[in-house]
Amino acid sequence: MTAEGVRSTGRVPGRLGGVARVVENHWEWYRRNWRATAVSTIVQPLLFLLAFGVGFGALVRGSGQAAAATGGADYLAWLAPGLLAMSAVQTGAFDSTYPVLSGFKWQRTYSAMTAGPITPGQVALGHLGWLAVKMAGAGLVFVAVIALLGGATGAGILVSVPIAVLTGVAVAAPITAYSATLETEGASFPAIFRFVVIPMTLFSGTFFPVDRLPELVRPLVWVSPLWHGTELARPVALGGPWPAWPAVVGHVVFLAALLAAGTALAVRTFTRRLAR
Amino acid sequence: MADGLVQARGLTKRFGRVEAVRGIDLDVGRGEVFGFLGPNGAGKSSAMRMIACVSPRTAGDLQVLGLDPDRDGPAVRARIGVVPQLDNLDLELTVRQNLHLYGRYFGLPRAAVRAKAVELLEFARLTERADDEVEPLSGGMKRRLTIARALVNDPELLLLDEPTTGLDPQARHLVWERLYRLKREGVTQIVTTHYMDEAEQLCDRLVVMDGGVIVAEGTPRELIERYSTREVLELRFEPEHRPAGDALAEVLAGRVDRVEDLPDRLLVYTADGDAAQAAVAAAGHRPLAALVRRSSLEDVFLRLTGRTLVD
Ligand SMILES: Nc1ncnc2c1ncn2[C@@H]1O[C@H](COP(=O)(O)OP(=O)(O)OP(=O)(O)O)[C@@H](O)[C@H]1O
Ligand SMILES: [Mg+2]
Numbered sequence: 001m002t003a004e005g006v007r008s009t010g011r012v013p014g015r016l017g018g019v020a021r022v023v024e025n026h027w028e029w030y031r032r033n034w035r036a037t038a039v040s041t042i043v044q045p046l047l048f049l050l051a052f053g054v055g056f057g058a059l060v061r062g063s064g065q066a067a068a069a070t071g072g073a074d075y076l077a078w079l080a081p082g083l084l085a086m087s088a089v090q091t092g093a094f095d096s097t098y099p100v101l102s103g104f105k106w107q108r109t110y111s112a113m114t115a116g117p118i119t120p121g122q123v124a125l126g127h128l129g130w131l132a133v134k135m136a137g138a139g140l141v142f143v144a145v146i147a148l149l150g151g152a153t154g155a156g157i158l159v160s161v162p163i164a165v166l167t168g169v170a171v172a173a174p175i176t177a178y179s180a181t182l183e184t185e186g187a188s189f190p191a192i193f194r195f196v197v198i199p200m201t202l203f204s205g206t207f208f209p210v211d212r213l214p215e216l217v218r219p220l221v222w223v224s225p226l227w228h229g230t231e232l233a234r235p236v237a238l239g240g241p242w243p244a245w246p247a248v249v250g251h252v253v254f255l256a257a258l259l260a261a262g263t264a265l266a267v268r269t270f271t272r273r274l275a276r
Numbered sequence: 277m278a279d280g281l282v283q284a285r286g287l288t289k290r291f292g293r294v295e296a297v298r299g300i301d302l303d304v305g306r307g308e309v310f311g312f313l314g315p316n317g318a319g320k321s322s323a324m325r326m327i328a329c330v331s332p333r334t335a336g337d338l339q340v341l342g343l344d345p346d347r348d349g350p351a352v353r354a355r356i357g358v359v360p361q362l363d364n365l366d367l368e369l370t371v372r373q374n375l376h377l378y379g380r381y382f383g384l385p386r387a388a389v390r391a392k393a394v395e396l397l398e399f400a401r402l403t404e405r406a407d408d409e410v411e412p413l414s415g416g417m418k419r420r421l422t423i424a425r426a427l428v429n430d431p432e433l434l435l436l437d438e439p440t441t442g443l444d445p446q447a448r449h450l451v452w453e454r455l456y457r458l459k460r461e462g463v464t465q466i467v468t469t470h471y472m473d474e475a476e477q478l479c480d481r482l483v484v485m486d487g488g489v490i491v492a493e494g495t496p497r498e499l500i501e502r503y504s505t506r507e508v509l510e511l512r513f514e515p516e517h518r519p520a521g522d523a524l525a526e527v528l529a530g531r532v533d534r535v536e537d538l539p540d541r542l543l544v545y546t547a548d549g550d551a552a553q554a555a556v557a558a559a560g561h562r563p564l565a566a567l568v569r570r571s572s573l574e575d576v577f578l579r580l581t582g583r584t585l586v587d
């Protein structure tokens with residue numbers, strides 16, 4: 001019973017190990033509580049798919065104009081990769097607002113994580129890492145349903161899943177960083193959805209090609225991560241037609257840069273918030 | 277200092293223009309239970325969070341487990357246990373899951389965490405509720421779970437910020453008994469509290485903080501001897517018969533140390549409570565109730581901070 005007898009079993013789990021522990025926590029939480037969010041991550045994109053792909057698709061099928069817009073592809077097949085990217089973006093945006101603020105403020109689970117050897121930066125990375133896992137899982141479910149509905153033209157659509165994940169996490173990262181700076185949600189989160197997420201989902205070429213938009217607003221589309229993601233995910237899923245290679249590089253660089261900058265910012269804002 | 281688990285010199289914390297901790301010195305030895313007493317806003321939690329290597333210090337020197345929190349924060353945090361002032365349990369997970377996941381943060385293997393959770397559930401008397409969600413548990417159960425969770429890594433240093441605030445007397449005694457057990461096992465503890473009986477029960481040594489500085493330090497006994505008289509006469513009056521504290525002090529001049537005028541009662545500090553009580557009666561005052569008792573930390577606290585412990 002000497003005082004020196006006390007020896008802690010705790011150790012620092014390492015840089016990636018710490019991130020993995022945070023992802024594990026999110027997974028355990030999800031396993032128990034997934035029903036509450038299944039509607040927004042899986043059912044909602046499927047409803048979109050049914051309404052637009054099947055319903056609206058039947059309306060425009062055989063019309064020369066629709067075929068011209070989709071480059072000859074069936075509307076459902078053309079829409080599917082766009083919806084895949086869109087639902088990843090919506091998951092990324094939603095899960096990086098209220099749940100992040102809750103981690104700081106309402107449930108304070110982030111402060112529990114950083115009471116041990118996990119760093120605030122690892123909490124931020126773990127959050128984004130978990131979102132990537134969740135988007136990939138939801139994406140695969142989505143692809144399976146599309147295939148059942150006859151909207152998959154080939155295995156290429158599987159490759160558009162990681163592209164959708166990249167797009168979703170690229171959107172999630174800066175929003176996560178921003179949420180970490182808020183003391184109360186106030187009007188900020190509704191504003192993000194109203195003025196960023198919804199316009200982005202409507203005008204990023206998900207439902208119709210952006211060249212149908214007036215010349216004047218088209219530059220606005222270029223700053224939409226969802227447009228960049230859709231421009232990559234669609235030819236991959238349909239097996240073409242491929243944009244010029246500088247455009248492909250541009251899309252990838254845009255998304256990667258957004259992800260890198262957003263992640264770096266999130267690590268900073270988490271650190272500032274938790275270490276004070 | 278070789279055996280010092282926590283050593284601070286001129287430890288300071290500023291939040292913008294608020295100086296929460298204003299240059300405190302601390303030495304906490306291995307196996308010791310050390311207390312922070314102080315009114316609301318004294319800077320207790322701010323000091324604890326710096327020692328917990330969560331909140332970076334603004335100035336001063338700090339060593340915890342012989343390491344510098346600024347450089348080796350994660351390494352220190354891996355070996356300590358923290359019970360924060362506000363519970364931060366995951367309310368939508370079960371009691372057991374909370375222990376499992378928390379243990380995983382400390383790099384523990386799954387099997388080790390599972391075994392440890394069984395032991396900690398027993399420790400916190402929560403075995404019955406192990407697979408219930410945390411949300412509907414009572415405040416006392418949540419607090420016990422937070423304490424149990426802090427032990428998942430067998431910490432060498434345990435930091436408890438108001439461990440029993442909000443608990444009923446029975447739950448508090450259970451917590452005290454558990455903390456005493458840990459002390460016997462050699463776990464060093466730093467406790468903040470608003471309860472002087474808790475401080476007297478648990479702490480080998482304590483400091484009284486006020487306004488970000490340490491105003492007194494010593495064992496409970498030393499502090500009482502240094503800052504209070506042997507006995508205290510407590511007097512309650514009907515409002516219309518209540519003498520002013522100053523007036524009473526004048527009547528009792530020579531016999532008493534000082535008189536504290538509290539909203540609900542007067543406290544007369546004296547070596548001989550019965551003599552003072554007789555003198556009060558001789559002067560024609562008719563108290564509703566009079567009680568002679570020994571001085572406690574509460575009196576030390578009142579003397580040093582001008583405030584009662586719980587306000
Ligand atoms: N994160 C923060 N930002 C700004 N000010 C803070 C912060 N944390 C504490 N303070 C301020 O620092 C001072 C000391 O607060 P602290 O929480 O350390 O006191 P305490 O002794 O723990 O009080 P209590 O008994 O009420 O828990 C207070 O004036 C408080 O408002
Ligand atoms: Mg406090």
